[in-house]
Amino acid sequence: MTVALHEKPAVYDAVIVGAGVMGATTALFLARAGLNVAMIDRQDMFRAASGVNAGTLTLHMTRAQLIPHAIRGREMWLNSAEWLGEDVGALATPGLSMAFTEAEEDLLRQRARVRQEMGAPIEIVSPERAISIEPGINPGLRAAAYCALDGHIPTYRVGGAYARALKQAGVTLIENAAVETIASSGGQGYEIRLANRNQAVHAHRVVLSTGAWLEKMLGWFGHDIPIRCLINQLVVTETLSPVMNSVLSIANGLLSLKQFANGSVLIGGGWQGEGNIRDGGTRVIPENLQGNVRLAQHVVPQLNTAQILRVWLGLESETPDAMPLIGPLTHDDNAFVVGCVHSGFTSGPYMGRLLAERILGADPDLTAFDPYRFSSSPATGSQP
Amino acid sequence: MPSPDFSPVTVIGGGIAGSTAAIALSRHGLPVTLIDEQSEAGGQIFRAPSPYARQTVPPNHEFSGGDTLRGKLAASDVTVRLGTRVWGLSPSLTLDLIGSDGMSQLPPSTVVVANGATERFFPFPGWTTPRITGLAGASILMRNGGTLPGQTVVVAGSGPLLFSVAHQVLELGGKVAAIVDAGSRTDWFRLGAMLALDPSRMAQALSWMGQLRKAGIPIHHRSFLSSAQETESGLLLTVSEMDHPQRRHLYAAETAACGYGLKPSTLITRSAGVQHHHDALGGYLEPVTDVAGRTSRPDLYVTGDAAGIRGMAVARLRGLVTAHALAQDRGLISSATYESLTRTPRRQLRRLDAVSRRMLPLMNAGRELAASVHDDTIVCRCERVTAATLRSAIHSGAKDLNQLKAWTRCGMGPCQGRMCEDSARNLVTGTCKNTPEDAGSFTARMPFFPLPLTSVTGTFDYSDIPLPKAAPL
Known part of the structure; x- marks a missing residue:
């Protein structure tokens, strides 16, 4: 979409770079608080991780330290009508994580314990109990971890819902405009230069929420943080009669399995494909496709009647300590980051809202997410 | 060298x-x-x-x-x-x-x-009934299966396949209730002049036309199937004229074959x-x-x-x-x-x-139909996405085919958009100012057609699965 920039104010109160769940939630809450907000994306909005992820709401697979955030994020998704303006179809279901070997059972118990300590209502259940919760699973399991607070979202409904909410809140959307540089503009905020656009965008504050594309932009603000890019594989089947009701996973976290309302089964879990952020091309690794799908069929044997409809890959970003980046990037509090959140779709709206609250003057605890934890050098503002 | x-x-x-x-x-x-x-x-x-x-x-x-x-x-x-x-x-x-x-x-x-x-299709109310096939599909059934798609068939759409299919129906002893062509008679006459350069095509066209005329089959040019209703014995088909929308012709047939070129x-x-x-x-x-x-x-x-x-x-x-x-x-x-x-x-x-x-x-004579498709009509039959859903997504900002697909599931089904892509593109270009190039095409994904899951998994033991390292705690 092309926006007639000359009709817009000379300087935005905030410009969000990267139109996914986190940045868009920040944009939404800032705009509703009265700020003049623009959001820029290199593609159309919600086309990267936020548009292609598995839609899992999970505590089993969320990092233990992020459990409180994931619980809040899940609640936001389930109540999306209240704050986003429309119901995106999030469904609360139980979640079962399974162990098939002794080693997996040990891992399952260990992972469940640390999550319990962080407030996740996860309990270890017997194979019989697991089968009574989810009759379609492989009866050969040794134990399962049961969580009452899981669920899933049909991801495809999210982007359009945000587009309408942002429009209503008055956020200016600038799509298909890659950010080339962000430069300090004489102590008066920032000048943002875009590819294929003559006119720069000016803003008092900048928020970076570009996920896998963060590393270079963080560098512009003096933060040298290597961002690892995961190329996550997803597989979807043709529609099937019901074979499961819950979100299924295995002890080591490398499977997510669910059936949507339309009957299609989504197989994920972070098996890797090939690709990179530069040319955007991604490709399936045949052995990983086979491994991922075998695992799914092992967990739900009835999948042997399914047909694989499509395989695709989505990019996920990860910091060196696998913890998020949320907070200010400069000491004068005019550039911020939100991203690299493990199980980021579950917690995403909450993380985005936390940053909006921080920008608006509240003081949420973001200590563990502070980007300065990776560097001792003080930030000096932006250096393209 | x-x-x-x-x-x-x-x-x-x-x-x-x-x-x-x-x-x-x-x-x-x-x-x-x-x-x-x-x-x-x-x-x-x-x-x-x-x-x-x-x-x-x-x-x-x-x-x-x-x-x-x-x-x-x-x-x-x-x-x-x-x-x-x-x-x-x-x-x-x-x-x-x-x-x-x-x-x-x-x-x-x-x-x-x-x-x-x-084959290219444009949707109309009732087009998803199993009594309607494509022209190419009907041709395969007759030429290679030796079987009529129905005893009485309405043949509709555009391009030379219309006349080839009608000819094949007659050849197998079936009846063609009508031929409904989005192209104009003038277009065909102009083409006829060109056919002098291609004598084999010319000879074939003349033999088909002669046969159809002899059989007294009504041919409607600049017309299209505007609806199909299932009846006890088959279909009730409405033919509308492109230049006079109020003029309608009704035909009863067992089936219809309809396609808008290749x-x-x-x-x-x-x-x-x-x-x-x-x-x-x-x-x-x-x-x-x-x-x-x-x-x-x-x-x-x-x-x-x-x-x-x-x-x-x-x-x-x-x-x-x-x-x-x-x-x-x-x-x-x-x-x-x-x-x-x-x-x-x-x-x-x-x-x-x-x-x-x-x-x-002539093959593309139906191009103007997709933009005017009725709101309630299903455009993507795999995912049952209506024109209204697509128009609403376009108004919300989905102005290229992949964003449209991401927001509505149009083109996400088993046919991978082969059947709906042309209609979806015409809806985009007809609703906003994007050109067909701007609207783009659905990203091709593997597998190109549904694969049995077991063909990927084969026979295996749990211990054969190369489980990656556990995600961080």
Whole structure:
């Protein structure tokens, strides 16, 4: 979409770079608080991780330290009508994580314990109990971890819902405009230069929420943080009669399995494909496709009647300590980051809202997410 | 002249173009593998008839031509892998195959894509009833199955297939209730003049027209099927006139066959990342090729209708020229030899290409229908997405096909958008100011068609699964 920039104010109160769940939630809450907000994306909005992820709401697979955030994020998704303006179809279901070997059972118990300590209502259940919760699973399991607070979202409904909410809140959307540089503009905020656009965008504050594309932009603000890019594989089947009701996973976290309302089964879990952020091309690794799908069929044997409809890959970003980046990037509090959140779709709206609250003057605890934890050098503002 | 390179060539599609190319390549001494999804080579036009069809359908040019082609292929050194489909490919052109022998891969080779055409559809209320087939589908049923799609058939849509299908219905003893053509009579007359350059097509057209006239079949030009209602015995079909929307004609029929022309099959070429452009005359996306089918990738050629719809005669000539050009590119023949080998076919190509391009607007005569499709009508039948849903997403900001797909699921189903992409694109260009190029096309994803899950998993033990390292705690 092309926006007639000359009709817009000379300087935005905030410009969000990267139109996914986190940045868009920040944009939404800032705009509703009265700020003049623009959001820029290199593609159309919600086309990267936020548009292609598995839609899992999970505590089993969320990092233990992020459990409180994931619980809040899940609640936001389930109540999306209240704050986003429309119901995106999030469904609360139980979640079962399974162990098939002794080693997996040990891992399952260990992972469940640390999550319990962080407030996740996860309990270890017997194979019989697991089968009574989810009759379609492989009866050969040794134990399962049961969580009452899981669920899933049909991801495809999210982007359009945000587009309408942002429009209503008055956020200016600038799509298909890659950010080339962000430069300090004489102590008066920032000048943002875009590819294929003559006119720069000016803003008092900048928020970076570009996920896998963060590393270079963080560098512009003096933060040298290597961002690892995961190329996550997803597989979807043709529609099937019901074979499961819950979100299924295995002890080591490398499977997510669910059936949507339309009957299609989504197989994920972070098996890797090939690709990179530069040319955007991604490709399936045949052995990983086979491994991922075998695992799914092992967990739900009835999948042997399914047909694989499509395989695709989505990019996920990860910091060196696998913890998020949320907070200010400069000491004068005019550039911020939100991203690299493990199980980021579950917690995403909450993380985005936390940053909006921080920008608006509240003081949420973001200590563990502070980007300065990776560097001792003080930030000096932006250096393209 | 470069030193001769005898590394393998893979031809995808055993129709007229692909088989011709494969045989010619093999005569140049190249090791050629021809892959085709059917149980016998021949493609659509030269598809091998079933034993039943050989009894019921009068002998015709397609049967004899197909038999000759299959005979030549059998006598050649081409390795033919029938019943085999390409479901994916890698950037280096490793091909992922599935056949009766299960999954396999072909290592990277020079690929000649000759996978032909796909029929184009435009939706109307009732088009998803099983009593309506495509024109190409009806033709396959009759020519190769020897079976009528119904005793009484309404034949609708656009392009020359209309008259071919009507002729086939009569040939098998069926009744054509009406022919409904989106093209105008004037367009056909203009084409008729051009056909003087293509005597075989001219003769066929005249024989069909004479037969249809004798049978007294009503032909409606500049008209389209505007609705289909199921009745106890079949369908009640409404025909509307494009220039006088209030004028309607009703027909009862057991079934209808309706299709709006052909477009190149581009899933494989798009996945391979070659350049494509929108052909305004044909109203479709096609790979950018030179006269010999060279693309923006030196290891990939496209030949036959896959390089743009031109029909059977052009397909054969293109197959020949592509094979000789590839041989020249490999250093197997000199440019002088290439010139002399292809002089006649290239001259014929130039002549026939002019006629064939004149057919494109007739095939694409339904282009104005999709933008006016009724809100309640299903556009994407796999995912049951209506025109209203698409229009609402376009108004919310989804102005290219992939965003439209991401927000509505249009094109996400088993057919991978083959059936709805043209309508979706026309809705985008008709609703906002985007050009067909801006609207783009659905990203091609693997597998290209649904794969049985067990064909990927095979027989295995849990301990065979190479479980990656656990995610961080």
